Amino acid sequence: xxxxxxxxxxxxxxxxxxxxxxxxxxxxxxxxxxxxxxxxxxxxxxxxxxxxxxxxxxxxxxxxxxxxxxxxxxxxxxxxxxxxxxxxxxxxxxxxxxxxxxxxxxxxxxxxxxxxxxxxxxxxxxxxxxxxxxxxxxxxxxxxxxxxxxxxxxxxxxxxxxxxxxxxxxxxxxxxxxxxxxx
Amino acid sequence: xxxxxxxxxxxxxxxxxxxxxxxxxxxxxxxxxxxxxxxxxxxxxxxxxxxxxxxxxxxxxxxxxxxxxxxxxxxxxxxxxxxxxxxxxxxxxxxxxxxxxxxxxxxxxxxxxxxxxxxxxxxxxxxxxxxxxxxxxxxxxxxxxxxxxxxxxxxxxxxxxxxxxxxxxxxxxxxxxxxxxxxxxxxxxxxxxxxxxxxxxxxxxxxxxxxxxxxxxxxxxxxxxxxxxxxxxxxxxxxxxxxxxxxxxxxxxxxxxxxxxxxxxxxxxxxxxxxxxxxxxxxxxxxxxxxxxxxxxxxxxxxxxxxxxxxxxxxxxxxxxxxxxxxxxxxxxxxxxxxxxxxxxxxxxxxxxxxxxxxxxxxxxxxxxxxxxxxxxxxxxxxxxxxxxxxxxxxxxxxxx
Numbered sequence: 397x398x399x400x401x402x403x404x405x406x407x408x409x410x411x412x413x414x415x416x417x418x419x420x421x422x423x424x425x426x427x428x429x430x431x432x433x434x435x436x437x438x439x440x441x442x443x444x445x446x447x448x449x450x451x452x453x454x455x456x457x458x459x460x461x462x463x464x465x466x467x468x469x470x471x472x473x474x475x476x477x478x479x480x481x482x483x484x485x486x487x488x489x490x491x492x493x494x495x496x497x498x499x500x501x502x503x504x505x506x507x508x509x510x511x512x513x514x515x516x517x518x519x520x521x522x523x524x525x526x527x528x529x530x531x532x533x534x535x536x537x538x539x540x541x542x543x544x545x546x547x548x549x550x551x552x553x554x555x556x557x558x559x560x561x562x563x564x565x566x567x568x569x570x571x572x573x574x575x576x577x578x579x
Numbered sequence: 580x581x582x583x584x585x586x587x588x589x590x591x592x593x594x595x596x597x598x599x600x601x602x603x604x605x606x607x608x609x610x611x612x613x614x615x616x617x618x619x620x621x622x623x624x625x626x627x628x629x630x631x632x633x634x635x636x637x638x639x640x641x642x643x644x645x646x647x648x649x650x651x652x653x654x655x656x657x658x659x660x661x662x663x664x665x666x667x668x669x670x671x672x673x674x675x676x677x678x679x680x681x682x683x684x685x686x687x688x689x690x691x692x693x694x695x696x697x698x699x700x701x702x703x704x705x706x707x708x709x710x711x712x713x714x715x716x717x718x719x720x721x722x723x724x725x726x727x728x729x730x731x732x733x734x735x736x737x738x739x740x741x742x743x744x745x746x747x748x749x750x751x752x753x754x755x756x757x758x759x760x761x762x763x764x765x766x767x768x769x770x771x772x773x774x775x776x777x778x779x780x781x782x783x784x785x786x787x788x789x790x791x792x793x794x795x796x797x798x799x800x801x802x803x804x805x806x807x808x809x810x811x812x813x814x815x816x817x818x819x820x821x822x823x824x825x826x827x828x829x830x831x832x833x834x835x836x837x838x839x840x841x842x843x844x845x846x847x848x849x850x851x852x853x854x855x856x857x858x859x860x861x862x863x864x865x866x867x868x869x870x871x872x873x874x875x876x877x878x879x880x881x882x883x884x885x886x887x888x889x890x891x892x893x894x895x896x897x898x899x900x901x902x903x904x905x906x907x908x909x910x911x912x913x914x915x916x917x918x919x920x921x922x923x924x925x926x927x928x929x930x931x932x933x934x935x936x937x938x939x940x941x942x943x944x945x946x947x948x949x950x951x952x953x954x955x956x957x958x959x960x961x962x963x964x965x966x967x968x969x970x971x972x973x974x975x976x977x978x979x980x
Contacts, residue, residue, distance in 0.1 A: 461810060462661070462876060464874070486788070486791055486804070487791050488791065488878075488885070488887050488904065489887055489889075489902065489904040489908075489909075491889045491900065491902035493891060493899065493900035495899070502874075502889065502902075504876065504887065504889065508804045508809040508810075509809065510809075511809045511810035511811070513810075513876045513878075515874070515876065534788075534789050534790075534791065535789045535790045535791075535912065536789065536790055536791030536909060536912075538912070539908065539912060540904075561617055562617060562621045563621065564616050573623070573626060574625065574626060
């Protein structure tokens, strides 16, 4: 855009440039310029291990595009902040689940320049599940934390507005439909 | 200080994928704050999915969205095939890609039509929906259904696209290309559309990153993310195409991205059809044994952005947990940024610009006076304010000539 020219009807109309001028090429060159800056596209697991060594329980690398890291729940805010701000990951969504081990949450982060999905996995206490909220860091986690709170009863500490997202006003308190005991 | 007015959009409303209530708090014409309530049509699909077998879940997730009914099976297939480490045949890849891209064309045409309608261009609405019809006919020919195609299964596809169907597909694509030229020309040449859409509902790159928005919404703000390129699946690495981006982030940029994407989709399908001819006689599905224990992260680029499916398997025939994230879940939240500070007549098109699913019913929105509770505007009047604004701009321009 940017060029202005006398339009057909004699008034000033911005002219849409030919389609080619704002198409981005396939490949990492065009992408890096737009989104990632000079950042290395590959995620450095060793650097991550050095930085958060004591917080990490397990690292499982399935292939270059799928990495699962199990961490201690109280370190989630620091790790998510590092991934979002320093490593420029995009937060996709969080998936909670109820298993024999208690409550588990997978935080899915994506590095789009490498096609990488990094799952940060935490296991929470069975009796009193709670974890720090990420919503003060980025808005993307706001709705999903409200949803998890409503469906699983996991408490997100310092969440700006932990109201019900799905069933406002028409669902019993303390009944969590995605827990396994719910029939 | 004018009187504060609450304008609810919804709960049952054609702009949204599911019924959802947006409350616009207005001071005069200007929107000051937005709040929302969701879940009016919560169907519990994630819970339901835990009680179904992997084969059945395809038919379940297909029904999440009526317009992009192919993208959820696409992402689910990617997730399950990741767990079981299944590599599908090239022919199945081509067929999957053709279905996915045909869906993108008809979804974008539908968006162009409805965006036109909200701006008061009912001719564009009629045209775009008329041109969309042959694409649905193609789906009927290929799969037997105009919607919910039931084409996908683990390890491949259910139906082949036979060779005698290819000439008709090519002909329809050629026609759509011409019609897209026509629609793009109509938008570029019309000064009123420029005034109504430029600088309206702007989302900056920072907003996109903050809300995690995806798809054309992100690409129109200069964030070049596209799962088809970044995390390639199906036949996208086998064909050549380009990711369309724009920098402005307003409604016009989103329209531009969608229109240009249609050309890319046409080109992708044409290359896939050539690929199908080469793969003549190949199998459309591989045999699968069982789904082992593990987790799968599957994603696919729907017309509205990245669809994400997370599947945890314990080795039985149904998943332990199946998390679904549709693109509108993150895109609708950006309404808070794009809408505040706009006039009410621009709020309609700002919300429409992120393309929440239009598949539902009649538009239902009313304006109430907060102090008395009386209805001061009904649904059609609200659309009329948007249409009238276009009309007044048109008159103003004509007067100047």
